[in-house]
Amino acid sequence: MGFDSVSASTKPTQIPTQEEDPSSPCASLLSFNTAPHHKNTATSVIFSSLILVACIALSAASAFALLLFSSSSAPRTGASFASLQTTSRPLTKLNRPVVLLISSDGFRFGYQFKTHTPNIHRLIANGTEAETGLIPVFPSLTFPNHYSIVTGLYPAYHGIINNHFDDPKTGEVFTMASHEPKWWLGEPLWETVANHGLKAAAYFWAGSEVHKGSWTCPQDFCMVYNGSVPFDERVDTVLSYFDLPTSEIPVFMALYFEDPDHQGHKVGPDDPEINEAVAGIDRMIGKLIDGLEKRGVFEDVTIIMVGDHGMVGTCDKKLIFLDDLAPWIDIPADWVQSYTPLLAIRPPPGFAPSDVVAKMNEGLQSGKVQNGKNLKMYLKEKLPSRLHYAASARIPPIIGMVDEGYTVEQKGTKRQECGGAHGYDNALFSMRTIFIGHGPQFARGRKVPSFENVQIYNLVTSILNIQGAPNNGSVSFPSAVLLPDPHKF
């Protein structure tokens, strides 16, 4: 779901598309360590399935990595890979590091191989890439993830636990247009930067319009969300910041594009319409690189390109209807905070959540509910701890884990069920997005294993050489991924 959907609908309009092959050998690929296994399958596959394409890239990259290791004596330790560079490159024009954080909504890992993306590949070739993609936080939705990227916190701790939710204490409703500081916990990067007396800028990012700490969403450096603003205009504005006197250039800039999420929902991840949207994003990256090169700062500026989550096809009658559970328990629509892929239920007082969970699971497991086995209900405290989705009163007590590509609805409708969705378990490969870092502290041509987006906050504060707020990223992550800066102490 992109920023454009301010109506906060959880049910995107959908039209038919192809579904990807769930039996794909890579469908279960979850971590970098399983990659070399796929090496031999790479050559003969037709480039029709996104997952297969991702596999091929993965295999090629793994083969490359193996070559690299066999030809050098560098030990393969933990998350770090061999690199020819040992320290960061000095700045030549700017007087301090500048980080430009770019998000392309719904840029599923693998999209970069679907079509010609010369500019993105230029960043990859001379930068550091998460070889098997960036792992979103759960739920793999737009607002929770964008805010995790800039705070380093899991949604339970930054407060944006869904794209829309109710505050159980006050009954107030959060939507993607809510900018009151009370909703937005944690310390986003623009606030951290402002708290250090430095300048930041944000061209549309979840939470950027919220006044927090020293951050006041300053005019001309913080844009009020308007999804109709052409991407070119956004890029031109960001580039214009580099025409300011050096001391006035914001040291942190965030830039957001709604594509290709928008197309992914409509047609699913395998449709040619995605290729066009991806090519459009690549053109914007090209325009940025050109603009920075013309100003002589491309090699000085740190570009971090990410997405918020991936995308998976939803089709083939993979539907689950809550009304089918009526023989076991009635789940009225007003108990349901969101349906799909994040099923979140808050029963009224008088109904014990554990009872509701037990009855729902009994029905789902009975074999009498269509696709019932593809939904499992949990008390939030009993969710797998890796999801970190419990420690907030805003999270409803009952959460359903929906299998990949399945959709939960109250009851059957005549709506077309095919399209694309995200919000599923963040361990699914289809939910992964991209991470590319290019700049003085990123080694050229380096691949690092996948990591969760909560690591990015510490990465940025480390590059900017400022003290960040406490968060859920690991303190040692920046030194595992960045080139050491000999000028830092």
Ligand SMILES: *[C@@H]1O[C@H](CO)[C@@H](O)[C@H](O)[C@H]1NC(C)=O
């Ligand atoms: C990578 O950087 C080197 C050194 O600045 C440059 O010569 C080369 O053209 C760059 N490669 C790409 C693909 O941009």
Ligand SMILES: *[C@@H]1O[C@H](CO)[C@@H](O)[C@H](O)[C@H]1NC(C)=O
């Ligand atoms: C949103 O941006 C479009 C395109 O720049 C513009 O025409 C429109 O007036 C803007 N809407 C608002 C409410 O500012």
Ligand SMILES: *[C@@H]1O[C@H](CO)[C@@H](O)[C@H](O)[C@H]1NC(C)=O
């Ligand atoms: C995440 O970070 C917050 C803020 O430092 C902390 O209170 C919380 O315990 C952390 N949670 C996890 C799971 O690390």
Ligand SMILES: [Zn+2]
């Ligand atoms: Zn979306």
